[in-house]
Amino acid sequence: MSRRRAVLGGRIALIAGAVAALEMLCRSGIVDPLTLLPPSGMAAAMVAVIASGSVTGDILRTFTTVAVAFGLAVAFGIAVGALLHAAPRLRRALDPLLASYYAVPLFVFYPLLVALFGLNVVPLIVLGFASATVAMAMSTLTGLDRTPRVLLKAARVHRLGRLRTALLVVLPAASPDLLTGVKLALAYAFIGIIAGEFILSGSGLGYQIAYAYDSFDNRTMYGLMLFVLLIATAANAALHAWEQRVRRRRSGR
Amino acid sequence: MSGAAAHARLTGVTRVYAGPTHVHALGPLDLDVARGEFLAVVGPSGCGKSTLLDVLAGLAAPSSGEAWFEDRRIAGTVPDGIGVVFQEDASFPWLTVADNVAFGLRRAGLDGAEIRRRVEDALGFMGLGEFARAYPAQLSGGMRQRVCIARTLVLAPRFILLDEPFGALDQQTRLLMGDELLRLWRRTGATVLLITHALDEAAMLADRVGVMSARPGRFIAFVPTGWPRDRDSRVVSAPEFGALTAQLWSHLRPESLRAMGQARA
Numbered sequence: 001m002s003r004r005r006a007v008l009g010g011r012i013a014l015i016a017g018a019v020a021a022l023e024m025l026c027r028s029g030i031v032d033p034l035t036l037l038p039p040s041g042m043a044a045a046m047v048a049v050i051a052s053g054s055v056t057g058d059i060l061r062t063f064t065t066v067a068v069a070f071g072l073a074v075a076f077g078i079a080v081g082a083l084l085h086a087a088p089r090l091r092r093a094l095d096p097l098l099a100s101y102y103a104v105p106l107f108v109f110y111p112l113l114v115a116l117f118g119l120n121v122v123p124l125i126v127l128g129f130a131s132a133t134v135a136m137a138m139s140t141l142t143g144l145d146r147t148p149r150v151l152l153k154a155a156r157v158h159r160l161g162r163l164r165t166a167l168l169v170v171l172p173a174a175s176p177d178l179l180t181g182v183k184l185a186l187a188y189a190f191i192g193i194i195a196g197e198f199i200l201s202g203s204g205l206g207y208q209i210a211y212a213y214d215s216f217d218n219r220t221m222y223g224l225m226l227f228v229l230l231i232a233t234a235a236n237a238a239l240h241a242w243e244q245r246v247r248r249r250r251s252g253r
Numbered sequence: 254m255s256g257a258a259a260h261a262r263l264t265g266v267t268r269v270y271a272g273p274t275h276v277h278a279l280g281p282l283d284l285d286v287a288r289g290e291f292l293a294v295v296g297p298s299g300c301g302k303s304t305l306l307d308v309l310a311g312l313a314a315p316s317s318g319e320a321w322f323e324d325r326r327i328a329g330t331v332p333d334g335i336g337v338v339f340q341e342d343a344s345f346p347w348l349t350v351a352d353n354v355a356f357g358l359r360r361a362g363l364d365g366a367e368i369r370r371r372v373e374d375a376l377g378f379m380g381l382g383e384f385a386r387a388y389p390a391q392l393s394g395g396m397r398q399r400v401c402i403a404r405t406l407v408l409a410p411r412f413i414l415l416d417e418p419f420g421a422l423d424q425q426t427r428l429l430m431g432d433e434l435l436r437l438w439r440r441t442g443a444t445v446l447l448i449t450h451a452l453d454e455a456a457m458l459a460d461r462v463g464v465m466s467a468r469p470g471r472f473i474a475f476v477p478t479g480w481p482r483d484r485d486s487r488v489v490s491a492p493e494f495g496a497l498t499a500q501l502w503s504h505l506r507p508e509s510l511r512a513m514g515q516a517r518a
């Protein structure tokens with residue numbers, strides 16, 4: 001515990017140090033404050049932009065899009081992972097595709113998706129979903145592979161049916177790896193959708209950042225960037241903490 | 254065993270693992286386990302002991318022959334009244350010790366107070382009382398195996414099958430766990446089948462020891478021990494104990510040599 005605290009303290013000190021250094025570089029004029037706002041300025045800009053209410057609709061839109069893509073990706077990824085686990089031949093056939101999936105820049109398909117579905121939220125959901133779901137499927141496979149067979153036998157001795165075995169034994173047994181998948185899926189969905197909005201969209205946080213950039217509105221741009229960064233980091237940290245708690249329980253510490 | 258109806262019975266059972274390797278793991282063999290009996294099964298490693306347990310528990314279907322429990326044919330599912338303690342650690346790592354033990358009771362839909370009472374009783378019996386809130390990962394291998402035994406015994410099975418449950422334990426702990434198993438057997442009146450590779454464990458605990466041949470495993474001898482029902486691990490100092498162990502070994506030695514040959518081949 002104390003070791004973990006020390007590591008955590010070190011990490012916070014590192015980030016705080018970097019932020020402080022950046023602040024000093026900007027304020028001393030070594031870095032042009034018009035090009036890069038000092039962190040304190042970014043924070044102030046973020047508060048101002050959010051409080052003005054001018055981007056509330058974009059925030060809601062981005063987060064609902066992420067939530068929908070993420071939810072679909074998790075459900076579909078778990079289903080595909082379970083299916084591939086149950087069908088080893090299919091799995092062997094698809095394995096090279098899965099392994100090289102993230103080597104392909106999915107964004108190249110985004111214009112195609114827009115052409116197909118129109119400039120609305122559907123291509124964004126597809127992009128976020130496609131970025132996220134394969135990570136979820138692969139984590140599901142890992143979790144199922146690691147579930148000891150003897151636990152399945154124990155389920156049968158307890159006379160559990162298929163559904164109860166899945167819910168009461170397989171799901172918790174695989175939960176550390178599933179949580180890893182959920183964490184990755186959220187990050188990928190977020191990246192995919194913000195980037196999609198950035199490239200081509202009429203609303204959303206990514207669009208607003210791009211718009212601010214194009215119109216030389218540095219305060220809005222940096223304020224929104226910081227906002228996206230904070231939200232993404234906070235969500236990731238929360239899932240990570242949950243995952244770590246589950247894993248620690250399994251390793252006896 | 255004459256007169257007593259068999260509690261569990263195998264007739265002409267074989268088990269073949271299909272697939273590219275095609276392993277003929279077991280039989281053909283017959284087995285009658287009497288109600289309330291404590292039967293130990295010994296045999297060389299890889300001879301099919303765990304396979305035998307799977308068939309008796311309804312976890313695996315025989316490739317030929319029939320398995321019966323309480324006058325019903327076992328088909329496809331584990332019959333009610335059977336409890337199994339596996340060779341590997343089968344505790345649920347995401348549940349506390351108490352929740353592990355309560356697992357089957359919750360499925361059976363008992364009310365909370367009754368579950369708590371039974372869980373406490375089982376934890377006390379297995380010496381796990383102070384670990385109720387611990388997670389399996391915080392316990393030693395032997396303690397985890399006790400959790401699995403407690404999880405089985407709370408369900409009051411009428412037939413308890415144990416697959417080398419003390420394999421990972423040191424000798425002293427094994428003797429003491431053997432005593433606990435005897436107490437459990439006497440208290441519940443259950444039929445017990447204990448698979449073990451330790452001849453002394455079989456000789457000390459069982460009413461009767463079945464000796465299996467090298468793979469494909471069959472029974473080559475059944476050796477009655479003649480111990481009184483209220484025995485404990487101190488029987489190891491009885492003069493008959495040495496003779497009994499020696500007798501088991503004389504049956505088993507050629508089979509073990511054969512099994513070693515199989516493993517090398």
Ligand SMILES: Nc1ncnc2c1ncn2[C@@H]1O[C@H](COP(=O)(O)OP(=O)(O)O)[C@@H](O)[C@H]1O
Pocket residue numbers: 270274276277278296297298299300301302303304305468
């Ligand atoms: N699922 C399986 N598929 C193929 N062969 C198996 C399988 N399980 C066990 N065997 C083989 O069957 C034989 C008996 O195994 P087992 O019943 O585990 O023996 P024991 O418990 O006596 O050590 C061994 O040769 C083992 O390799």
Ligand SMILES: [Mg+2]
Pocket residue numbers: 302303304340416
């Ligand atoms: Mg075995």
